[in-house]
Amino acid sequence: MLQENLRVGLVGAGNWAGMAHLPAFTSQENVKVVGITDVNPERIHTLSEEFGVPGYADLNQMLAGADLDILDVVTSRGMHYQPVMAGLAHNLAILCEKPLGHTISETRQLYQEARKRKLVTHMGFTFRYSPSVKYIRDLIRDGFLGEVYHLQGFEQNAQLVNPDTPLPRIGFSRLTDSGALHGYGSHLLDLVRWTLGEFVSVIGNMATYIKERPVLGENARLPVDVDDSTIVLGQLESGVQTVMQFSKIAMGYGPGVEMRFFGSKAALWVRLVESPQGYEQLMVSDLADQNFRPLPVPASYQEGHDPALNWPQNYYHDLVSHFIARVRKHDLKEGSSDFLDGLRAQELLEAIERSHFEQRWVTLKEVSG
Numbered sequence: 001m002l003q004e005n006l007r008v009g010l011v012g013a014g015n016w017a018g019m020a021h022l023p024a025f026t027s028q029e030n031v032k033v034v035g036i037t038d039v040n041p042e043r044i045h046t047l048s049e050e051f052g053v054p055g056y057a058d059l060n061q062m063l064a065g066a067d068l069d070i071l072d073v074v075t076s077r078g079m080h081y082q083p084v085m086a087g088l089a090h091n092l093a094i095l096c097e098k099p100l101g102h103t104i105s106e107t108r109q110l111y112q113e114a115r116k117r118k119l120v121t122h123m124g125f126t127f128r129y130s131p132s133v134k135y136i137r138d139l140i141r142d143g144f145l146g147e148v149y150h151l152q153g154f155e156q157n158a159q160l161v162n163p164d165t166p167l168p169r170i171g172f173s174r175l176t177d178s179g180a181l182h183g184y185g186s187h188l189l190d191l192v193r194w195t196l197g198e199f200v201s202v203i204g205n206m207a208t209y210i211k212e213r214p215v216l217g218e219n220a221r222l223p224v225d226v227d228d229s230t231i232v233l234g235q236l237e238s239g240v241q242t243v244m245q246f247s248k249i250a251m252g253y254g255p256g257v258e259m260r261f262f263g264s265k266a267a268l269w270v271r272l273v274e275s276p277q278g279y280e281q282l283m284v285s286d287l288a289d290q291n292f293r294p295l296p297v298p299a300s301y302q303e304g305h306d307p308a309l310n311w312p313q314n315y316y317h318d319l320v321s322h323f324i325a326r327v328r329k330h331d332l333k334e335g336s337s338d339f340l341d342g343l344r345a346q347e348l349l350e351a352i353e354r355s356h357f358e359q360r361w362v363t364l365k366e367v368s369g
Contacts, residue, residue, distance in 0.1 A: 006031045006327065009062050011083045012074035013038035013047045016097070020126075020312040021074050022051050024320035031324060035066040059083055063090055070095065070327060074124075076168075077183060078102040078176050081110065088113045093327045095320070097124040098186040099349065100342030102178065107346040108369060111339045118332060121339040122323040125190045127257050128337055129318035130311075131301035132270045132282040136261065137195045145263025148240050152260040153192060155184040156247035159255070160228055166214040172222045179226030181206060181352060184246040186345045188257055193344060195261075197238050201363045204232040204352035209249060232352055256311070268295070272311065279311040 008025050010017060013036050025033050037056040038044045044055040056062035063071075063086060071087035073080055073096040081101050087094050094114065100123065101107030114121045127133060140148065159165070170176040181204075193199070206227040214221050228249050234242035254274030261268045266286040272279060284295035304321075305314045319337075326336060334340040351362040 004030055006069045006324065007067055008033045008070040008072055009035040009066050009068045010072045010074060011037055011059055013043035014074065017074040018047055018050065020316035021072055022047060023313055024316040025072065026051060027317060028320060028324055035062040037062045059086055068092055073097060076170060077178055078170065081106040084110050085113065088117060088119060091117060091119060093120040095122045095124065095323050098342065099182050099346055100339060101346060104346050104350045104367060107343050111343045114339050120327050120330060120332060122326065123337050123339065123342045124319065125187065125337050125341065126315045126319060127187055127191055127272055128194055129315040130272050130280060131297045131305065132280050133191060135297050135301045136268055136270060139268065140195055144266055145261060145268065146265030148196060148238065148261060148263045150241040150262050151192060151196060153188045153242065153244040154258045155188045156245055156250035157253045157255050158249065158251045160210065160248040161251055163210045164214060166216040168216045171226065173225050177226050179228060180246040180248045181227055181230040182349055185230065185349060188244060188246065189348045190341060190345050191257065191259065192242060196240055197236055199348060199364050200235045200237055201361050202232055202234045202348065202351050202355055203361045204230055204355045206230045206356045230352065
């Protein structure tokens, strides 16, 4: 039986934990963060001091001593499997950052274990909680675009355009990290699925333009074996064509997502990108005026959003609120930004990688198991 005050333990004390996860959880009513752990003791200390939360030396100690209801996994990409599986073994509700697993095998195991145990799971698909994206989804379902023809999607910024920008040691190898495709692609691929439906097939091209970088905190340089840019063509079950790019070396863009939907009656263009104009812009074009112009988002889609906050805080507040509501109801409905959605995203990542290395279109049936 869940306690009235849900008790949360957080694994991973990096920037995203302090910027998004902890502010969101600590703002929830009858929710208490009761533990933080990380492989870096200094990071534990920093967030423990800032948020007034006890620190634990490791995950096993926190699981044994904190009496948790929820485990929040905010570790580095490629390092989600072990803490998520440990949380499932303790029958905890789980919120996990994307991608769920580093491989399709890991992801499928986590999904199946959670399903077998009938546990509430949730993914950190942040951009689902954009008011503009929620409005777009409803507009599409209401027929506003007419027949949807194609989608252009981009998640790109200049995070790594400087060849002297270092990577942590795990970030150089595909065995331990996953580059632009996994880091950025999982967000955009999820949004396409959420707004337009499932993919049938994809073809992708992965590239590494900056082939050597410094190692963070070390006097060394290493060859880079992960992509810094990937482009993808996709075909959806509905017949919609998609063109997508994920890049960490594209100048002129702040962190975020951009999507353009084109239909027989209208087109929509959303930019969820840090810029001088703000981080959320929605535009429309239609048969009467085929130039893009601003489209206001109804106030009902913006409830609870604080203009003084940044997008990680606003979106993540809504994400965590949704997750907490699901935990309290023991809502196991699949497709609610849960581990099934994490598995579907991983299947797409696997198909794109296979397409690149085999130089062919890959169907989702080939990787769905």
